[in-house]
Amino acid sequence: MKINAYRYLKYYKKEMILGPAFKILEVIFELITPFLMAYIIDTGINRATEFNDYSAIYIPGIIILALSVLGLSSTLVCQYFASIASQGYGTKLRNALYEKIMGLSLREIELVGKGNLVTLITNDVNRVQLSVAMMVRLVLRAPALIIGSLICAFIIDYKFAFIFLGVVIIISLILFFVIKYSSKRVLTTQKAVDELVTISNDSLSGIRVVKAFNNEEYEINKFKDKTSAYYKEMKKVNLLNAITNPVTFLIINIAIVLIVYFSGVSAINGTDLSSGNLTSLISYLNQILLALIVVSNLVVIFTKAFASKKRIENILSMEPSIKNNPKYKDLKIKNREPIFVFKNASFKYETGDNLVVSNLNFEILKGETVGIIGGTGSGKTTIIKLLERFFDVTSGHILYKGVDIKDYDLTSLHDEISLVNQRAVLFKGTIKSNLMMANKNATNEDINNALKDACAFEFVSNYKDGIDHEVEEGGKNFSGGQRQRLSIARSILKNSEVLILDDSTSALDYLTEKTLRNNLKSKENLTKIIIAQRISSLQNADKIIVMYHGNIEAIGRHDELLKTSKVYKEIYESQEVK
Ligand SMILES: Nc1ncnc2c1ncn2[C@@H]1O[C@H](COP(=O)(O)OP(=O)(O)OP(=O)(O)O)[C@@H](O)[C@H]1O
Ligand SMILES: [Mg+2]
Known part of the structure:
Protein backbone atom coordinates (compact mmCIF):
# COMPACT_ATOMS: atom_id res chain seq x y z
CA MET A 1 0.00 0.00 0.00
CA SER A 317 5.10 1.50 2.22
CA MET A 318 7.39 -1.46 2.80
CA GLU A 319 5.88 -4.62 4.16
CA PRO A 320 8.04 -6.84 6.36
CA SER A 321 8.87 -10.00 4.43
CA ILE A 322 8.45 -12.05 7.60
CA LYS A 323 4.70 -12.13 8.16
CA ASN A 324 3.33 -13.02 11.53
CA ASN A 325 0.80 -15.78 11.23
CA PRO A 326 -0.05 -16.42 14.88
CA LYS A 327 -1.88 -19.72 14.49
CA TYR A 328 -0.01 -21.20 17.44
CA LYS A 329 1.56 -19.77 20.52
CA ASP A 330 2.74 -20.85 23.99
CA LEU A 331 2.80 -24.52 22.97
CA LYS A 332 4.18 -26.78 25.70
CA ILE A 333 6.25 -29.85 24.95
CA LYS A 334 7.92 -32.42 27.19
CA ASN A 335 11.61 -32.85 27.76
CA ARG A 336 13.38 -34.78 24.99
CA GLU A 337 10.59 -34.12 22.51
CA PRO A 338 11.73 -32.43 19.29
CA ILE A 339 11.67 -28.67 19.66
CA PHE A 340 13.27 -27.85 16.29
CA VAL A 341 13.14 -30.04 13.21
CA PHE A 342 14.86 -29.01 9.97
CA LYS A 343 13.52 -30.80 6.89
CA ASN A 344 15.53 -30.27 3.72
CA ALA A 345 15.91 -26.63 4.71
CA SER A 346 17.88 -24.42 2.30
CA PHE A 347 18.48 -20.70 2.35
CA LYS A 348 19.87 -17.99 0.11
CA TYR A 349 20.38 -14.33 1.05
CA GLU A 350 18.63 -11.75 -1.12
CA THR A 351 21.95 -10.16 -2.05
CA GLY A 352 23.79 -13.44 -2.73
CA ASP A 353 23.65 -15.76 -5.72
CA ASN A 354 24.07 -19.16 -4.09
CA LEU A 355 22.42 -21.12 -1.33
CA VAL A 356 24.42 -20.50 1.85
CA VAL A 357 22.96 -23.55 3.56
CA SER A 358 21.39 -26.42 1.70
CA ASN A 359 19.33 -29.48 2.51
CA LEU A 360 19.68 -29.27 6.26
CA ASN A 361 18.09 -32.20 8.07
CA PHE A 362 18.38 -32.45 11.84
CA GLU A 363 16.44 -32.44 15.10
CA ILE A 364 17.01 -30.62 18.34
CA LEU A 365 15.27 -32.08 21.41
CA LYS A 366 14.00 -30.05 24.33
CA GLY A 367 16.55 -29.93 27.15
CA GLU A 368 19.37 -31.06 24.89
CA THR A 369 22.71 -29.36 24.50
CA VAL A 370 23.52 -29.11 20.82
CA GLY A 371 26.85 -27.92 19.49
CA ILE A 372 27.40 -26.50 16.01
CA ILE A 373 30.94 -26.33 14.69
CA GLY A 374 32.49 -25.61 11.30
CA GLY A 375 34.78 -23.24 9.46
CA THR A 376 34.02 -19.56 9.12
CA GLY A 377 31.32 -18.86 6.58
CA SER A 378 30.06 -22.44 6.76
CA GLY A 379 26.53 -21.30 7.65
CA LYS A 380 26.37 -21.59 11.46
CA THR A 381 24.97 -18.12 12.16
CA THR A 382 22.61 -18.52 9.22
CA ILE A 383 21.06 -21.56 10.92
CA ILE A 384 20.43 -19.40 14.00
CA LYS A 385 18.81 -16.67 11.89
CA LEU A 386 16.46 -19.33 10.52
CA LEU A 387 15.71 -20.69 14.01
CA GLU A 388 14.78 -17.19 15.16
CA ARG A 389 12.82 -16.68 11.94
CA PHE A 390 14.73 -13.53 11.11
CA PHE A 391 14.57 -15.00 7.63
CA ASP A 392 12.33 -17.66 6.08
CA VAL A 393 13.82 -20.73 4.43
CA THR A 394 14.10 -20.53 0.65
CA SER A 395 12.98 -24.16 0.40
CA GLY A 396 12.21 -26.96 2.81
CA HIS A 397 10.62 -26.62 6.26
CA ILE A 398 11.42 -25.86 9.83
CA LEU A 399 9.13 -27.24 12.53
CA TYR A 400 9.04 -25.64 15.94
CA LYS A 401 7.35 -27.68 18.67
CA GLY A 402 5.77 -29.84 16.00
CA VAL A 403 4.21 -27.02 13.91
CA ASP A 404 5.55 -25.07 10.95
CA ILE A 405 7.63 -22.21 12.36
CA LYS A 406 5.81 -19.86 9.95
CA ASP A 407 2.57 -20.53 11.83
CA TYR A 408 4.03 -19.81 15.25
CA ASP A 409 3.38 -16.38 16.76
CA LEU A 410 6.57 -14.37 16.24
CA THR A 411 6.42 -12.62 19.60
CA SER A 412 6.03 -15.93 21.42
CA LEU A 413 8.83 -17.42 19.36
CA HIS A 414 11.19 -14.62 20.30
CA ASP A 415 10.05 -14.80 23.92
CA GLU A 416 10.82 -18.50 24.01
CA ILE A 417 14.27 -18.19 22.47
CA SER A 418 17.13 -16.28 23.97
CA LEU A 419 20.04 -15.40 21.72
CA VAL A 420 23.52 -14.22 22.51
CA ASN A 421 24.94 -12.81 19.31
CA GLN A 422 28.33 -13.44 17.86
CA ARG A 423 29.08 -9.78 18.49
CA ALA A 424 28.01 -8.93 22.03
CA VAL A 425 25.60 -6.01 21.83
CA LEU A 426 25.11 -3.65 24.75
CA PHE A 427 23.18 -0.39 24.79
CA LYS A 428 23.74 2.95 26.44
CA GLY A 429 22.33 2.88 29.97
CA THR A 430 23.34 0.86 33.02
CA ILE A 431 24.19 -2.80 33.52
CA LYS A 432 20.78 -3.18 35.11
CA SER A 433 18.90 -1.51 32.24
CA ASN A 434 20.76 -3.68 29.75
CA LEU A 435 19.85 -6.85 31.57
CA MET A 436 16.27 -5.86 32.20
CA MET A 437 15.70 -5.57 28.46
CA ALA A 438 15.31 -9.34 28.60
CA ASN A 439 12.95 -9.42 31.53
CA LYS A 440 11.09 -6.33 32.71
CA ASN A 441 9.95 -7.98 35.94
CA ALA A 442 13.36 -9.15 37.08
CA THR A 443 14.30 -8.32 40.67
CA ASN A 444 17.81 -7.36 41.74
CA GLU A 445 18.18 -10.88 43.05
CA ASP A 446 17.27 -12.36 39.65
CA ILE A 447 19.81 -10.05 38.04
CA ASN A 448 22.53 -11.07 40.47
CA ASN A 449 21.77 -14.76 39.91
CA ALA A 450 21.97 -14.32 36.15
CA LEU A 451 25.27 -12.47 36.55
CA LYS A 452 26.56 -15.33 38.72
CA ASP A 453 25.53 -17.94 36.13
CA ALA A 454 27.27 -15.93 33.42
CA CYS A 455 30.45 -15.59 35.54
CA ALA A 456 29.98 -11.82 35.51
CA PHE A 457 29.02 -11.28 39.13
CA GLU A 458 32.54 -10.84 40.37
CA PHE A 459 33.60 -8.04 38.06
CA VAL A 460 30.26 -6.27 38.36
CA SER A 461 30.42 -6.28 42.17
CA ASN A 462 33.84 -4.68 41.97
CA TYR A 463 32.17 -1.50 40.73
CA LYS A 464 31.17 0.86 43.52
CA ASP A 465 27.73 1.26 41.97
CA GLY A 466 27.41 -2.47 41.08
CA ILE A 467 24.59 -3.19 38.63
CA ASP A 468 23.88 0.54 38.34
CA HIS A 469 27.26 1.00 36.70
CA GLU A 470 27.01 2.98 33.51
CA VAL A 471 27.21 1.31 30.11
CA GLU A 472 28.46 3.63 27.41
CA GLU A 473 27.37 3.57 23.78
CA GLY A 474 27.85 0.05 22.39
CA GLY A 475 29.33 -1.04 25.74
CA LYS A 476 32.69 0.44 24.82
CA ASN A 477 33.71 0.84 28.48
CA PHE A 478 33.88 -2.95 28.88
CA SER A 479 36.39 -5.49 27.63
CA GLY A 480 35.35 -7.97 24.95
CA GLY A 481 35.05 -10.79 27.50
CA GLN A 482 33.06 -8.61 29.92
CA ARG A 483 30.68 -7.64 27.15
CA GLN A 484 30.21 -11.29 26.25
CA ARG A 485 29.48 -12.24 29.85
CA LEU A 486 26.99 -9.40 30.31
CA SER A 487 25.12 -10.37 27.20
CA ILE A 488 25.09 -14.00 28.31
CA ALA A 489 23.70 -12.87 31.69
CA ARG A 490 20.99 -10.94 29.86
CA SER A 491 19.99 -14.04 27.92
CA ILE A 492 19.94 -16.18 31.04
CA LEU A 493 17.76 -13.59 32.80
CA LYS A 494 15.21 -13.97 30.03
CA ASN A 495 14.42 -17.39 31.44
CA SER A 496 13.43 -18.77 28.07
CA GLU A 497 13.13 -22.34 26.82
CA VAL A 498 15.99 -22.14 24.35
CA LEU A 499 19.36 -20.48 24.85
CA ILE A 500 21.57 -19.90 21.84
CA LEU A 501 25.19 -18.90 22.24
CA ASP A 502 26.58 -17.91 18.84
CA ASP A 503 30.32 -17.99 19.34
CA SER A 504 29.70 -15.98 22.49
CA THR A 505 32.38 -17.41 24.68
CA SER A 506 35.30 -16.85 22.33
CA ALA A 507 36.76 -14.09 24.50
CA LEU A 508 36.52 -16.04 27.75
CA ASP A 509 39.45 -17.89 29.27
CA TYR A 510 39.14 -21.67 29.50
CA LEU A 511 38.43 -21.72 33.22
CA THR A 512 35.63 -19.13 33.07
CA GLU A 513 34.12 -20.88 30.09
CA LYS A 514 34.17 -24.19 31.96
CA THR A 515 32.40 -22.67 34.96
CA LEU A 516 29.80 -21.15 32.63
CA ARG A 517 29.27 -24.52 30.95
CA ASN A 518 28.71 -26.19 34.31
CA ASN A 519 26.27 -23.47 35.37
CA LEU A 520 24.26 -23.98 32.18
CA LYS A 521 24.35 -27.77 32.51
CA SER A 522 22.35 -27.57 35.75
CA LYS A 523 19.44 -25.95 33.85
CA GLU A 524 17.93 -29.21 32.68
CA ASN A 525 14.84 -27.95 30.92
CA LEU A 526 16.78 -25.37 28.98
CA THR A 527 17.61 -26.30 25.39
CA LYS A 528 21.13 -25.08 24.72
CA ILE A 529 22.49 -24.47 21.25
CA ILE A 530 26.15 -23.62 21.33
CA ILE A 531 28.13 -22.48 18.35
CA ALA A 532 31.84 -22.49 18.97
CA GLN A 533 35.14 -22.68 17.21
CA ARG A 534 36.78 -24.51 20.11
CA ILE A 535 36.10 -28.23 20.48
CA SER A 536 36.40 -27.85 24.27
CA SER A 537 33.34 -25.55 24.28
CA LEU A 538 31.04 -28.24 22.96
CA GLN A 539 32.63 -31.63 23.32
CA ASN A 540 30.22 -32.61 26.11
CA ALA A 541 27.16 -31.73 24.04
CA ASP A 542 24.48 -34.36 23.46
CA LYS A 543 24.78 -33.78 19.75
CA ILE A 544 27.27 -31.89 17.61
CA ILE A 545 26.41 -30.69 14.10
CA VAL A 546 29.45 -30.32 11.87
CA MET A 547 28.96 -27.73 9.11
CA TYR A 548 31.03 -27.67 5.96
CA HIS A 549 30.37 -25.12 3.19
CA GLY A 550 26.66 -24.84 3.98
CA ASN A 551 26.11 -28.56 4.32
CA ILE A 552 25.92 -30.82 7.33
CA GLU A 553 29.01 -32.99 7.12
CA ALA A 554 28.19 -35.09 10.17
CA ILE A 555 26.09 -35.20 13.31
CA GLY A 556 27.01 -37.08 16.45
CA ARG A 557 28.67 -37.05 19.84
CA HIS A 558 32.28 -36.05 20.29
CA ASP A 559 33.73 -39.57 20.38
CA GLU A 560 31.57 -40.72 17.45
CA LEU A 561 32.56 -37.74 15.33
CA LEU A 562 36.25 -38.35 15.94
CA LYS A 563 35.68 -41.63 14.09
CA THR A 564 33.16 -40.59 11.47
CA SER A 565 33.80 -36.93 10.61
CA LYS A 566 36.86 -35.91 8.66
CA VAL A 567 36.17 -32.21 9.24
CA TYR A 568 35.64 -32.65 12.99
CA LYS A 569 38.78 -34.72 13.33
CA GLU A 570 40.78 -32.07 11.50
CA ILE A 571 39.46 -29.32 13.77
CA TYR A 572 40.19 -31.48 16.79
CA GLU A 573 43.72 -32.23 15.70
CA SER A 574 44.42 -28.60 14.89
CA GLN A 575 43.46 -27.69 18.45
CA GLU A 576 45.29 -30.46 20.23
CA VAL A 577 48.05 -29.17 22.47
CA LYS A 578 51.11 -30.81 21.07
N1 LIG B 1 23.56 -10.67 5.43
C1 LIG B 1 24.16 -11.41 4.51
N2 LIG B 1 23.99 -11.15 3.19
C2 LIG B 1 24.58 -11.90 2.26
N3 LIG B 1 25.36 -12.95 2.53
C3 LIG B 1 25.58 -13.27 3.80
C4 LIG B 1 25.00 -12.51 4.86
N4 LIG B 1 25.38 -13.04 6.03
C5 LIG B 1 26.18 -14.09 5.71
N5 LIG B 1 26.30 -14.24 4.38
C6 LIG B 1 27.03 -15.30 3.69
O1 LIG B 1 26.53 -16.54 4.14
C7 LIG B 1 27.54 -17.47 4.39
C8 LIG B 1 27.38 -18.08 5.77
O2 LIG B 1 27.50 -17.07 6.74
P1 LIG B 1 27.35 -17.35 8.27
O3 LIG B 1 27.35 -16.05 8.96
O4 LIG B 1 26.20 -18.23 8.49
O5 LIG B 1 28.70 -18.11 8.60
P2 LIG B 1 29.25 -18.67 9.99
O6 LIG B 1 29.38 -20.13 9.85
O7 LIG B 1 28.44 -18.16 11.10
O8 LIG B 1 30.70 -18.02 10.01
P3 LIG B 1 31.54 -17.47 11.26
O9 LIG B 1 32.15 -18.65 11.94
O10 LIG B 1 32.58 -16.67 10.59
O11 LIG B 1 30.64 -16.70 12.10
C9 LIG B 1 28.85 -16.75 4.21
O12 LIG B 1 29.42 -17.18 3.02
C10 LIG B 1 28.49 -15.29 4.09
O13 LIG B 1 29.25 -14.67 3.11
MG1 LIG C 1 28.76 -16.79 12.60
Missing part, protein backbone atom coordinates in the same frame (compact mmCIF):
# COMPACT_ATOMS: atom_id res chain seq x y z
CA LYS A 2 1.36 3.41 -1.00
CA ILE A 3 1.52 5.76 1.95
CA ASN A 4 1.64 9.54 1.55
CA ALA A 5 4.10 11.08 3.99
CA TYR A 6 1.95 14.20 4.19
CA ARG A 7 -0.87 12.13 5.73
CA TYR A 8 0.34 13.15 9.20
CA LEU A 9 -0.67 16.73 8.39
CA LYS A 10 -4.21 15.69 9.22
CA TYR A 11 -3.42 16.28 12.90
CA TYR A 12 -2.65 19.94 12.13
CA LYS A 13 -5.61 20.95 9.97
CA LYS A 14 -6.33 24.00 12.12
CA GLU A 15 -2.77 25.32 11.87
CA MET A 16 -2.57 24.54 8.15
CA ILE A 17 -5.67 26.69 7.50
CA LEU A 18 -5.26 29.48 10.06
CA GLY A 19 -1.54 30.02 9.38
CA PRO A 20 -1.92 30.85 5.66
CA ALA A 21 -5.12 32.84 6.43
CA PHE A 22 -3.14 35.18 8.68
CA LYS A 23 -0.46 35.39 6.03
CA ILE A 24 -3.04 36.51 3.47
CA LEU A 25 -4.18 39.21 5.92
CA GLU A 26 -0.60 40.42 6.04
CA VAL A 27 -0.46 40.47 2.22
CA ILE A 28 -3.65 42.57 2.10
CA PHE A 29 -2.17 45.06 4.56
CA GLU A 30 1.02 45.20 2.54
CA LEU A 31 -0.92 45.84 -0.67
CA ILE A 32 -3.00 48.66 0.86
CA THR A 33 0.04 50.56 2.12
CA PRO A 34 1.29 51.87 -1.29
CA PHE A 35 -2.23 53.24 -2.00
CA LEU A 36 -2.10 55.23 1.22
CA MET A 37 1.41 56.38 0.40
CA ALA A 38 0.17 57.62 -2.97
CA TYR A 39 -2.68 59.45 -1.23
CA ILE A 40 -0.22 61.18 1.15
CA ILE A 41 2.05 62.22 -1.71
CA ASP A 42 -0.68 63.37 -4.08
CA THR A 43 -3.33 64.80 -1.76
CA GLY A 44 -1.76 65.12 1.67
CA ILE A 45 1.24 67.21 0.70
CA ASN A 46 -0.92 69.49 -1.51
CA ARG A 47 -3.41 70.15 1.26
CA ALA A 48 -0.66 70.74 3.76
CA THR A 49 1.10 73.30 1.57
CA GLU A 50 -2.05 75.02 0.24
CA PHE A 51 -4.43 74.94 3.23
CA ASN A 52 -2.08 74.12 6.09
CA ASP A 53 -4.27 71.03 6.65
CA TYR A 54 -2.12 68.12 7.80
CA SER A 55 -4.94 65.66 8.41
CA ALA A 56 -4.51 64.06 4.97
CA ILE A 57 -0.96 63.22 6.00
CA TYR A 58 -1.27 62.02 9.53
CA ILE A 59 -4.55 60.09 9.23
CA PRO A 60 -3.27 57.82 6.43
CA GLY A 61 0.09 57.86 8.26
CA ILE A 62 -1.54 56.48 11.37
CA ILE A 63 -3.43 53.92 9.28
CA ILE A 64 -0.15 52.83 7.67
CA LEU A 65 1.38 52.45 11.13
CA ALA A 66 -1.63 50.47 12.35
CA LEU A 67 -1.51 48.26 9.25
CA SER A 68 2.15 47.48 9.79
CA VAL A 69 1.53 46.61 13.44
CA LEU A 70 -1.39 44.40 12.35
CA GLY A 71 0.75 42.94 9.56
CA LEU A 72 3.53 42.14 11.99
CA SER A 73 1.11 40.54 14.41
CA SER A 74 -0.40 38.43 11.62
CA THR A 75 3.09 37.31 10.64
CA LEU A 76 3.84 36.32 14.20
CA VAL A 77 0.60 34.38 14.51
CA CYS A 78 1.29 32.66 11.19
CA GLN A 79 4.87 31.86 12.25
CA TYR A 80 3.49 30.36 15.46
CA PHE A 81 1.07 28.10 13.57
CA ALA A 82 3.82 27.19 11.11
CA SER A 83 6.16 26.04 13.84
CA ILE A 84 3.48 24.06 15.66
CA ALA A 85 2.42 22.35 12.45
CA SER A 86 5.90 21.65 11.11
CA GLN A 87 7.53 20.56 14.37
CA GLY A 88 4.53 18.46 15.34
CA TYR A 89 4.33 16.95 11.87
CA GLY A 90 8.08 16.21 11.87
CA THR A 91 7.79 14.45 15.21
CA LYS A 92 4.80 12.37 14.09
CA LEU A 93 6.50 11.42 10.82
CA ARG A 94 9.78 10.56 12.54
CA ASN A 95 8.01 8.36 15.09
CA ALA A 96 5.95 6.62 12.43
CA LEU A 97 9.06 6.01 10.37
CA TYR A 98 10.97 4.63 13.34
CA GLU A 99 8.10 2.38 14.27
CA LYS A 100 7.97 1.13 10.69
CA ILE A 101 11.71 0.44 10.59
CA MET A 102 11.52 -1.49 13.85
CA GLY A 103 8.74 -3.63 12.40
CA LEU A 104 10.66 -4.48 9.22
CA SER A 105 12.42 -7.79 8.80
CA LEU A 106 16.19 -8.05 8.66
CA ARG A 107 15.97 -8.60 4.92
CA GLU A 108 14.52 -5.13 4.27
CA ILE A 109 16.82 -3.45 6.78
CA GLU A 110 19.85 -5.02 5.11
CA LEU A 111 18.57 -4.05 1.66
CA VAL A 112 18.11 -0.38 2.59
CA GLY A 113 21.22 -0.20 4.74
CA LYS A 114 21.46 1.03 8.33
CA GLY A 115 23.32 4.22 7.38
CA ASN A 116 20.58 5.18 4.94
CA LEU A 117 17.94 4.59 7.58
CA VAL A 118 19.69 7.00 9.93
CA THR A 119 19.87 9.66 7.19
CA LEU A 120 16.20 9.07 6.54
CA ILE A 121 15.02 9.75 10.09
CA THR A 122 17.26 12.78 10.43
CA ASN A 123 17.98 14.63 7.16
CA ASP A 124 15.05 13.52 5.08
CA VAL A 125 12.45 14.11 7.78
CA ASN A 126 13.96 17.57 8.40
CA ARG A 127 13.57 18.47 4.74
CA VAL A 128 9.93 17.40 4.59
CA GLN A 129 9.31 19.19 7.87
CA LEU A 130 10.77 22.39 6.40
CA SER A 131 8.47 22.07 3.42
CA VAL A 132 5.50 22.02 5.80
CA ALA A 133 6.70 25.22 7.50
CA MET A 134 7.02 26.80 4.05
CA MET A 135 3.54 25.64 3.05
CA VAL A 136 2.10 27.56 5.97
CA ARG A 137 4.31 30.61 5.68
CA LEU A 138 5.11 31.27 2.06
CA VAL A 139 3.33 29.06 -0.43
CA LEU A 140 0.21 31.25 -0.53
CA ARG A 141 1.98 34.48 0.28
CA ALA A 142 4.22 34.70 -2.79
CA PRO A 143 1.54 34.14 -5.48
CA ALA A 144 -0.92 36.30 -3.53
CA LEU A 145 1.60 39.14 -3.47
CA ILE A 146 2.35 38.80 -7.18
CA ILE A 147 -1.30 38.62 -8.24
CA GLY A 148 -2.31 41.33 -5.75
CA SER A 149 0.43 43.68 -6.93
CA LEU A 150 -0.61 43.07 -10.54
CA ILE A 151 -4.26 43.84 -9.75
CA CYS A 152 -3.26 47.00 -7.88
CA ALA A 153 -1.12 48.06 -10.80
CA PHE A 154 -4.11 47.58 -13.16
CA ILE A 155 -6.28 49.63 -10.80
CA ILE A 156 -3.74 52.48 -10.81
CA ASP A 157 -3.07 52.51 -14.52
CA TYR A 158 -3.68 49.62 -16.90
CA LYS A 159 -1.13 50.86 -19.47
CA PHE A 160 1.70 50.68 -16.96
CA ALA A 161 0.34 47.44 -15.62
CA PHE A 162 1.29 45.79 -18.91
CA ILE A 163 4.94 46.57 -18.16
CA PHE A 164 4.37 44.69 -14.90
CA LEU A 165 2.89 41.75 -16.67
CA GLY A 166 5.84 41.66 -19.07
CA VAL A 167 8.30 41.72 -16.18
CA VAL A 168 6.52 38.92 -14.33
CA ILE A 169 6.44 36.77 -17.46
CA ILE A 170 10.12 37.34 -18.36
CA ILE A 171 11.37 36.72 -14.83
CA SER A 172 9.12 33.68 -14.40
CA LEU A 173 10.54 32.20 -17.59
CA ILE A 174 14.12 32.79 -16.44
CA LEU A 175 13.34 31.28 -13.05
CA PHE A 176 11.63 28.33 -14.68
CA PHE A 177 14.76 27.39 -16.63
CA VAL A 178 17.04 28.03 -13.67
CA ILE A 179 14.86 25.88 -11.45
CA LYS A 180 14.64 23.11 -14.02
CA TYR A 181 18.42 22.99 -14.26
CA SER A 182 19.12 23.35 -10.57
CA SER A 183 16.55 20.84 -9.31
CA LYS A 184 18.33 18.11 -11.22
CA ARG A 185 21.61 19.24 -9.67
CA VAL A 186 20.03 19.48 -6.24
CA LEU A 187 19.09 15.81 -6.47
CA THR A 188 22.61 14.78 -7.48
CA THR A 189 24.08 16.80 -4.62
CA GLN A 190 21.67 15.03 -2.33
CA LYS A 191 23.09 11.69 -3.51
CA ALA A 192 26.60 13.00 -2.87
CA VAL A 193 25.61 13.94 0.69
CA ASP A 194 24.15 10.46 1.25
CA GLU A 195 27.38 8.88 0.11
CA LEU A 196 29.31 11.13 2.46
CA VAL A 197 27.17 9.98 5.35
CA THR A 198 27.58 6.31 4.42
CA ILE A 199 31.35 6.59 4.04
CA SER A 200 31.89 8.49 7.27
CA ASN A 201 29.57 6.15 9.19
CA ASP A 202 31.51 3.17 7.96
CA SER A 203 34.94 4.64 8.69
CA LEU A 204 33.97 6.00 12.09
CA SER A 205 32.36 2.80 13.29
CA GLY A 206 35.49 0.94 12.25
CA ILE A 207 37.83 3.64 13.52
CA ARG A 208 39.90 1.18 15.56
CA VAL A 209 40.66 -0.91 12.50
CA VAL A 210 41.43 2.21 10.48
CA LYS A 211 43.94 3.33 13.11
CA ALA A 212 45.44 -0.12 13.64
CA PHE A 213 46.14 -0.41 9.92
CA ASN A 214 47.38 3.19 9.72
CA ASN A 215 44.71 3.69 7.14
CA GLU A 216 43.72 7.23 8.07
CA GLU A 217 45.13 8.71 4.91
CA TYR A 218 43.22 6.30 2.69
CA GLU A 219 39.99 7.10 4.55
CA ILE A 220 40.69 10.85 4.34
CA ASN A 221 41.25 10.61 0.59
CA LYS A 222 38.10 8.56 0.13
CA PHE A 223 36.21 11.25 2.03
CA LYS A 224 37.90 14.05 0.09
CA ASP A 225 36.91 12.46 -3.23
CA LYS A 226 33.30 12.55 -2.19
CA THR A 227 33.42 16.08 -0.76
CA SER A 228 35.02 17.36 -3.95
CA ALA A 229 32.27 15.72 -6.04
CA TYR A 230 29.77 17.46 -3.80
CA TYR A 231 31.67 20.74 -4.06
CA LYS A 232 31.67 20.62 -7.86
CA GLU A 233 27.94 20.04 -8.04
CA MET A 234 27.17 22.73 -5.48
CA LYS A 235 29.45 25.20 -7.27
CA LYS A 236 27.39 24.87 -10.42
CA VAL A 237 24.11 25.35 -8.57
CA ASN A 238 25.39 28.32 -6.59
CA LEU A 239 26.94 29.97 -9.64
CA LEU A 240 23.63 29.80 -11.41
CA ASN A 241 21.82 31.23 -8.40
CA ALA A 242 24.46 33.93 -8.11
CA ILE A 243 23.77 34.99 -11.70
CA THR A 244 19.99 34.71 -11.40
CA ASN A 245 19.54 37.22 -8.60
CA PRO A 246 21.36 40.16 -10.25
CA VAL A 247 19.61 39.35 -13.54
CA THR A 248 16.21 39.51 -11.84
CA PHE A 249 17.15 42.79 -10.17
CA LEU A 250 18.34 44.15 -13.51
CA ILE A 251 15.04 43.33 -15.18
CA ILE A 252 13.07 44.94 -12.37
CA ASN A 253 15.24 48.03 -12.52
CA ILE A 254 14.79 48.26 -16.28
CA ALA A 255 11.05 48.07 -15.65
CA ILE A 256 11.30 50.91 -13.11
CA VAL A 257 13.25 53.01 -15.60
CA LEU A 258 10.59 52.25 -18.24
CA ILE A 259 7.78 53.28 -15.90
CA VAL A 260 9.53 56.49 -14.91
CA TYR A 261 10.29 57.20 -18.58
CA PHE A 262 6.74 56.59 -19.77
CA SER A 263 5.29 58.59 -16.90
CA GLY A 264 7.53 61.48 -18.03
CA VAL A 265 6.34 61.03 -21.63
CA SER A 266 2.71 60.92 -20.55
CA ALA A 267 3.23 64.04 -18.42
CA ILE A 268 4.45 65.80 -21.56
CA ASN A 269 1.40 64.54 -23.44
CA GLY A 270 -0.82 65.88 -20.74
CA THR A 271 -2.06 62.50 -19.44
CA ASP A 272 -0.45 62.66 -16.09
CA LEU A 273 0.60 59.77 -13.83
CA SER A 274 0.73 61.40 -10.41
CA SER A 275 3.98 61.12 -8.46
CA GLY A 276 2.12 59.27 -5.69
CA ASN A 277 0.89 56.64 -8.14
CA LEU A 278 4.37 56.41 -9.63
CA THR A 279 5.83 55.69 -6.18
CA SER A 280 3.26 53.03 -5.45
CA LEU A 281 3.82 51.36 -8.83
CA ILE A 282 7.51 51.15 -8.01
CA SER A 283 6.85 49.64 -4.62
CA TYR A 284 4.51 47.05 -6.19
CA LEU A 285 7.29 46.15 -8.60
CA ASN A 286 9.65 45.65 -5.70
CA GLN A 287 7.13 43.45 -3.98
CA ILE A 288 6.80 41.33 -7.10
CA LEU A 289 10.57 41.02 -7.28
CA LEU A 290 10.85 39.86 -3.69
CA ALA A 291 7.96 37.43 -4.12
CA LEU A 292 9.56 35.92 -7.24
CA ILE A 293 12.83 35.40 -5.42
CA VAL A 294 10.92 33.67 -2.62
CA VAL A 295 9.25 31.45 -5.22
CA SER A 296 12.60 30.36 -6.62
CA ASN A 297 13.87 29.50 -3.13
CA LEU A 298 10.65 27.65 -2.43
CA VAL A 299 11.07 25.53 -5.52
CA VAL A 300 14.53 24.43 -4.38
CA ILE A 301 13.20 23.62 -0.91
CA PHE A 302 10.30 21.64 -2.36
CA THR A 303 12.48 19.80 -4.87
CA LYS A 304 14.63 18.55 -2.01
CA ALA A 305 11.59 17.87 0.16
CA PHE A 306 9.82 15.84 -2.55
CA ALA A 307 12.90 13.70 -3.12
CA SER A 308 13.11 13.07 0.63
CA LYS A 309 9.39 12.49 0.85
CA LYS A 310 9.61 9.83 -1.83
CA ARG A 311 12.41 8.04 0.01
CA ILE A 312 10.45 8.16 3.25
CA GLU A 313 7.33 6.87 1.51
CA ASN A 314 9.27 3.95 0.06
CA ILE A 315 10.09 2.84 3.59
CA LEU A 316 6.63 3.61 4.98
